[in-house]
Amino acid sequence: MNKSRTRSNRSETTVILGVETSCDETALALIEVRGAEMKVLAALVHSQADLHSAYGGVYPALAKREHGRNLVPLLHKLLSKASSRTRKSSYSPAVNEIIESFRAEVGPQNPELFESFANADFLKAPAPRVDAIAVTEGPGLEPALWVGINFARMLGALWNAPVMPIDHMEGHIIGSLLPADIVDGAWRRLAGAPMPSIALLISGGHTELVRVDDIGKYEIIGATRDDAVGEAFDKAARLLSLPYPGGPHLAELARQAADEGVEPLELPRPMIGSGDLDFSFAGLKTAVLYAAGKAPRSGDGGLEERWRKAAARGFEEAVRDVLAAKLEKALEKTGARSIIAGGGVSANRILCDEFQGIAREHDIPIFLPSKHVSGDNALMIAAAGALHFDCLAKHEKTSLRAHGTKKLGSPARLI
Ligand code: KG4
Ligand code: ZN
Secondary structure (H helix, E strand, C coil): CCCHHHHHHHHEEEEEEEEECCCCEEEEEEEECCCCCCEEEEEEECHHHHHCCCCCCCCCHHHHHHHHHHHHHHHHHHHHHHCCCCCCCCCCHHHHHHHHHHHHHHHHHHHHHHHHHCCHHCCCCCCCCCCCEEEEECCCCHHHHHHHHHHHHHHHHHCCCEEEEEEEEHHHHHHHCCCHHHHCCCCCCCCCCCEEEEEEEEECCEEEEEEEEEEEEEEEEECCCCCHHHHHHHHHHHCCCCCCCCCHHHHHHHHHHHCCCCCCCCCCCCCCCCCCCCCCCHHHHHHHHHHHCCCCCCCCEEEEEHHHHHHHHHHHHHHHHHHHHHHHHHHHCCCCCCCEEECCCHCHHHHHHCCCCCHHCCCCCCEEECCHHHHCCCHHHHHHHCCCCCHHHHHHHEEECCCCCCCCCCCHHHC
């Protein structure tokens, strides 16, 4: 690795590529970093949700194959979008030797990725200036994570850029601190959340309360014992015959219920008074299942429309109440000075309104992700990479691998 190249660039600006493939979104982002400021050169997300909807959830082998097919075309798009804003590197890689050095390892594991990479047009163009690559190492679906990691490793070798492993859940925390207007391409700073902060991370795979003492210093203080909130939303939505991913559809049905004055279905609030900060959502989905068994039917045998609306509203309110109670408890236990909400489910308006109300009551600021970064994306991964860029020497000593069940903590190599 050519250290002098990295060092000389660090005195001016640093260009970081973010790579995210932990679930069913293939995402890439290119950012430029100058001290505490960053600007977005380009950011793209390719969702596979439509493909997975036929299976009613994310199908890992399909996700892996699609990431393999999508990454190189997405990179082409990203580089052409960013081309007017990026400088070219004078570095010319030994393309063929580098590709060949990965053939035996990546070829059999990720054939779609390897083939498209080996034949990619960007290999013929001058290398773009990319000083480091930040890639999600976990948590997530391991076969999907490996595609992103192998892609990042090949690019890193090709562009002579170090590769930094990033925790997806840290990405969601950082995503919520990105200013909404960061996508307009101007220099921006991350919002400064007063510490300690409580991060409530709610996504399709995770439901966690995290004590944040600083960027990079995290402690999980509460987590789900079974289903994640997003997973529960998706399962309940399926019971209501809504398409995958069901969260936004269920929320829309609940909104219609509220507008039309349809009363919410009475549902349990699992573990709301358990005294600890853990969650359980599997029982809530089961309660919807039992209630659906006794629910009124319409002429075609499906669930009656008014009942579906009542169930959607009842479900959303039950989730809201449990999350609110646990968030309150976490604030009480830690004396946190701010709230950070993140993850796909934090796009939910009813939940956000509730969290904002709690922040107001406690007179502390709350940081919510803007629309383009609430779901999975690579901008949050690149931004997390930017914050850890100073620890690059430590990253370079670590071996890159997928950690499907990785837990957000304070890994020594990041601090
Ligand atoms: O963070 P994310 O994009 O992917 C994971 O890392 O899991 O979260 C996806 C989850 C899905 O379960 C989806 O149904 C849920 O977020 N979601 C919502 C809403 N928008 C997305 N759930 C409830 N209400 C919403 N508006
Ligand atoms: Zn996520």
